[in-house]
Every structure is written in structure tokens, then in C-alpha cells.
Amino acid sequence: MTGTSDTPPALKRLAGKRALVTGGRQGIGRGIVEAFLREGARVVTCGRGARPDLPEECDWHTIDVADTAQVDGLARDIGALDILVNNAGVQVEKTVAESTDADWDLVMGVNARGVFNCCRAILPRMREGGSIINIGSISGHTADPGMALYNASKAFVHGLTRSIAVDHGPRVRCNAICPGWIETGMLDAGFDLATDPAAARKDAVARHPVRRFGQPADIAGMAVWLASDESGFASGQFFTIDGGMTAASPLQPGLF
Amino acid sequence: MTNRIEGKTAFVTGGAGGIGWAICKRFAAEGARVICADITAPGDFPPENVEHRSYDVTDEDAARSAFARLGAEWESLDILVNAAGIEIEKTIEDTTLEEWRRSFAVNVDGMFLASKYALPLLRKSAGASVINFGSYDGFIADPGLAAYCATKGAVHALTRAMACDHGPEGIRVNAVCPGYVDTPMLQSFFTGEGSGGGGKSIEDLQQAVRDVHPTRTYGTPDDIANLVLWLASDEARYASGQLWVMDGGLSAQVQQMRL
Numbered sequence: 001m002t003g004t005s006d007t008p009p010a011l012k013r014l015a016g017k018r019a020l021v022t023g024g025r026q027g028i029g030r031g032i033v034e035a036f037l038r039e040g041a042r043v044v045t046c047g048r049g050a051r052p053d054l055p056e057e058c059d060w061h062t063i064d065v066a067d068t069a070q071v072d073g074l075a076r077d078i079g080a081l082d083i084l085v086n087n088a089g090v091q092v093e094k095t096v097a098e099s100t101d102a103d104w105d106l107v108m109g110v111n112a113r114g115v116f117n118c119c120r121a122i123l124p125r126m127r128e129g130g131s132i133i134n135i136g137s138i139s140g141h142t143a144d145p146g147m148a149l150y151n152a153s154k155a156f157v158h159g160l161t162r163s164i165a166v167d168h169g170p171r172v173r174c175n176a177i178c179p180g181w182i183e184t185g186m187l188d189a190g191f192d193l194a195t196d197p198a199a200a201r202k203d204a205v206a207r208h209p210v211r212r213f214g215q216p217a218d219i220a221g222m223a224v225w226l227a228s229d230e231s232g233f234a235s236g237q238f239f240t241i242d243g244g245m246t247a248a249s250p251l252q253p254g255l256f
Numbered sequence: 257m258t259n260r261i262e263g264k265t266a267f268v269t270g271g272a273g274g275i276g277w278a279i280c281k282r283f284a285a286e287g288a289r290v291i292c293a294d295i296t297a298p299g300d301f302p303p304e305n306v307e308h309r310s311y312d313v314t315d316e317d318a319a320r321s322a323f324a325r326l327g328a329e330w331e332s333l334d335i336l337v338n339a340a341g342i343e344i345e346k347t348i349e350d351t352t353l354e355e356w357r358r359s360f361a362v363n364v365d366g367m368f369l370a371s372k373y374a375l376p377l378l379r380k381s382a383g384a385s386v387i388n389f390g391s392y393d394g395f396i397a398d399p400g401l402a403a404y405c406a407t408k409g410a411v412h413a414l415t416r417a418m419a420c421d422h423g424p425e426g427i428r429v430n431a432v433c434p435g436y437v438d439t440p441m442l443q444s445f446f447t448g449e450g451s452g453g454g455g456k457s458i459e460d461l462q463q464a465v466r467d468v469h470p471t472r473t474y475g476t477p478d479d480i481a482n483l484v485l486w487l488a489s490d491e492a493r494y495a496s497g498q499l500w501v502m503d504g505g506l507s508a509q510v511q512q513m514r515l
Contacts, residue, residue, distance in 0.1 A: 139510060142508055143510070144510055145509065204511070246396065246510060248396060249396050249399075251435075251436065251465060
């Protein structure tokens with residue numbers, strides 16, 4: 001059952017729940033915000049910069065999740081929550097040898113410290129039965145070439161996910177979604193690095209058993225489930241949504 | 257020769273095959289007495305301390321009598337390597353039930369039977385090590401290898417089960433999970449129906465495959481024998497129940513764009 005604007009309020013899967021989704025301006029975060037609204041949740045989102053063009057009923061807070069004081073302020077402002085989605089993330093396409101201190105501060109600041117900041121500030125304010133959903137990555141398990149800090153930051157997210165599930169259950173559940181290649185600005189940025197972006201895109205699609213890249217809505221569908229009471233026994237786990245890509249060997253002679 | 261398994265006794269199924277034969281030779285060079293158990297004889301003349309015995313891993317009577325004979329000769333067995341395996345290069349649609357059963361008979365039943373009948377001799381060892389052949393294909397799939405992938409998943413689970421059940425008896429059990437290793441099986445894969453190949457020559461295909469590996473090469477049987485030797489030796493006395501991937505870093509990467 002998927003909620004639409006016509007679904008009676010009582011049948012919406014997140015009816016009566018309050019959610020914070022970080023980084024809801026665009027991409028996966030935006031897809032989750034829209035899906036949560038459709039399913040009857042009250043949704044707050046945040047990010048750096050001015051309020052984007054969001055549905056009217058969605059609140060926006062201009063903050064940087066890497067900044068502890070700003071996150072604490074946000075947590076005080078919004079009060080009790082049922083759902084926290086740590087989606088805000090950045091990537092820098094460099095190896096360890098190329099990465100600067102500023103790259104470290106940016107990537108680990110948002111992707112690692114940001115997730116920690118939000119969990120620490122929101123956890124005491126979460127209602128019984130709350131659900132924390134972290135956006136990890138397939139790159140937290142196996143390495144994307146030239147993405148050293150990003151890969152490491154996502155492994156941090158995976159480790160923190162297990163810790164929160166262990167330490168803060170049964171009051172709160174915590175899981176991670178590990179997206180594969182989702183059609184977002186981040187994916188375009190990756191392809192821009194190729195000698196022939198169009199050919200690289202074609203090659204990459206062929207590596208997906210479903211023969212397409214993901215859409216933010218594909219991730220949002222899992223986020224709705226993890227946020228809903230239907231997933232009440234799921235905690236401390238990683239849910240990979242990648243169109244079957246990581247089920248296949250990276251070496252596929254048929255493609256060469 | 258460093259005698260890392262000096263005086264130990266070893267039984268290697270599939271011992272005449274690409275990887276199995278490298279293991280037999282390495283074991284002998286490190287001081288072990290080795291039975292190379294295989295339905296075919298090795299292509300090379302066996303070195304001293306390696307004896308070929310005809311052995312069909314799918315035949316329960318053969319397992320029973322092979323280990324009964326070994327018990328009379330050696331009293332105990334220190335190392336069992338379950339290396340016998342076959343690969344059917346097909347999707348499930350093209351795989352016949354007979355081929356499916358044959359894959360499981362060699363790759364899984366064979367491991368079960370040799371391990372089952374070796375157990376009494378392994379228990380008599382001062383520290384036994386069983387090394388099963390899994391595959392990185394037991395974790396992620398190569399296209400057109402459905403039955404093979406499924407048998408290797410079974411091997412991985414059986415390895416953990418055996419380690420769990422027989423660890424208290426002083427028997428360690430591990431699986432070695434090779435990626436692409438230069439054997440007749442690999443060459444058959446390159447020329448097989450499952451590989452596609454995109455119209456390229458075998459040489460170009462081989463180079464393309466090398467280039468996908470972080471090590472820019474595929475493995476040799478000796479690379480795998482090195483790990484098997486370590487797992488067989490007393491240095492590995494705390495290693496059990498694990499699945500040891502040896503693939504030149506292939507599966508450490510996600511699918512990546514090229515071009």
C-alpha cells in the first residue's frame with residue numbers, strides 16, 4: 001500500500017508521526033521528505049542556505065549539521081520526534097594522497113560528525129518506538145575508486161548505526177539504508193570525471209541487473225518502511241537498495 | 257624448503273587439478289606426506305612424498321575405503337583439502353537437472369563425504385586443519401555460473417557448520433575463496449558461452465580481466481597454495497570458521513565506471 005494525496009488519513013503509514021530529515025533540499029533527501037508528507041507525517045527538514053521551494057506544510061531550518069551548536073538549537077526548537085533521517089552528506093572525489101585538511105573537515109564534518117550531532121541531540125527527544133534512519137552507502141562496504149574520505153565516512157555511519165541500535169533499543173530503532181547509484185547531482189558529478197561521460201553512463205547501467213539507475217523515490221520507499229511501525233523488529237541492519245549491482249561481480253567479461 | 261608442515265599428513269581431493277596440484281607440490285616441499293586424490297592422474301611426475309590415488313569424490317564407498325586404508329597406513333590425518341570442483345557455465349534456464357545435481361555432487365557432496373569419513377583420522381591428529389574450496393562467487397555472482405555460485409554458497413555455510421561442530425575436537429575448518437586464478441577452469445570460462453566476450457579475442461579479454469583487478473593481474477595456483485599452506489600450518493592455530501577471499505582485491509571494489 002502506498003499513500004497518495006487521496007489516501008484517507010487513517011490509512012497513511014506515517015499518520016501522526018513527526019520527522020526530521022536532514023538535507024531535504026534535493027536528491028534523496030527531497031525524495032524522502034515528499035514520501036513522508038504523502039504518508040501523513042509532519043516533516044521538518046534542514047540544510048545550509050535559504051529555504052528551497054518545498055511544499056508549504058514542510059518546515060525548513062537553515063543550519064549546518066556539522067555545527068554542534070546549530071544542531072542543538074534545532075533540536076530544542078522542534079521538540080519531540082518519532083523519526084530522524086540522517087541524509088545530509090557531501091562527497092569529495094579524491095584519493096587519500098590528494099585529500100586536504102579542508103576536504104577532511106568538509107566530508108567528515110557533514111557525513112560523520114553531522115550524523116553524530118543529530119543523533120546525540122535528537123535521541124533524548126525521541127518518542128518511545130522512534131526510528132532513526134541513516135543514509136549509509138554501498139561505498140561503506142566496498143570502495144569506490146578515488147572517494148577515500150567519502151567511503152570512510154560511510155563506514156563510520158554504518159558503525160554508528162549498529163551502536164545506536166544496541167545502546168538505545170528498545171526505545172529507539174536504528175537502521176541504515178545503503179543506496180547504490182541514484183540519479184542525483186552526486187551521480188552526475190561522478191560521471192563528469194569520466195573521459196567519456198555518456199559511454200561511462202551506458203557501461204554503468206549495464207552493470208545493474210535492473211538495467212537502470214535508482215531514483216530518490218526508490219530510497220524513499222525503504223525509508224517510509226523503516227520509519228513505519230511495520231518495521232518494528234528491524235534494527236541495527238543495513239538495507240542495500242542498488243538495483244542488484246553489488247550482487248554481481250565487478251568483473252563481467254561480457255561487458256568488455 | 258622451510259618445513260612448515262614437517263611430518264604432517266595431508267589428503268588433497270582434486271589434487272591433480274590446477275590449484276590442487278600446486279597445493280600437493282607445496283605441501284611436499286614443506287615436509288608433508290601427501291595423497292593426491294583425483295579421478296585423473298596429475299600431468300607432472302609426482303615429487304617424492306606425493307602419491308596419486310584414484311578417487312571419485314561423489315562415491316561414498318570410495319570415501320569409506322580411502323580413509324580406512326589411510327587409517328591403516330598413517331593412523332592419523334592432519335590436513336584435509338577439499339579442492340575437487342567443477343563449473344557449469346550456464347544460467348539456471350540452460351542448466352539441466354542432471355548438470356545441477358552433478359555440480360552439487362562434486363562440489364558439495366564430495367566435501368561432505370571426504371570430511372565425514374576423514375573425521376575419525378582428523379580427531380587423532382594433534383591439531384587438524386580442513387581447508388574447503390569456496391569461491392568469491394559464493395558471495396557475489398559472475399554471470400552465467402548459477403549452479404557453481406549456488407554450490408559455493410553451500411560450501412561457505414558448511415565450512416562454518418563444520419568449524420562450529422568439530423572445533424572442540426581440535427579440528428579447524430576454513431574455506432579459501434579464490435577469485436580469478438589462472439587454471440584450465442578459468443581458460444574454459446573465457447572461451448565458454450557464459451563469458452560473452454563482446455567479440456574480442458581471448459588475449460584482449462584476458463587483458464581486460466587483468467585490468468579490472470586492483471593488482472592488475474589474476475592469481476596463480478601458487479598464490480592460492482600459499483594461503484592453503486598457512487591455513488594447514490600450526491601458525492594458523494587460531495584461524496577457524498573463516499572464509500578467506502583471495503582475489504587480487506577484485507571484490508574490494510564496487511562496480512565502477514570505465515571509459
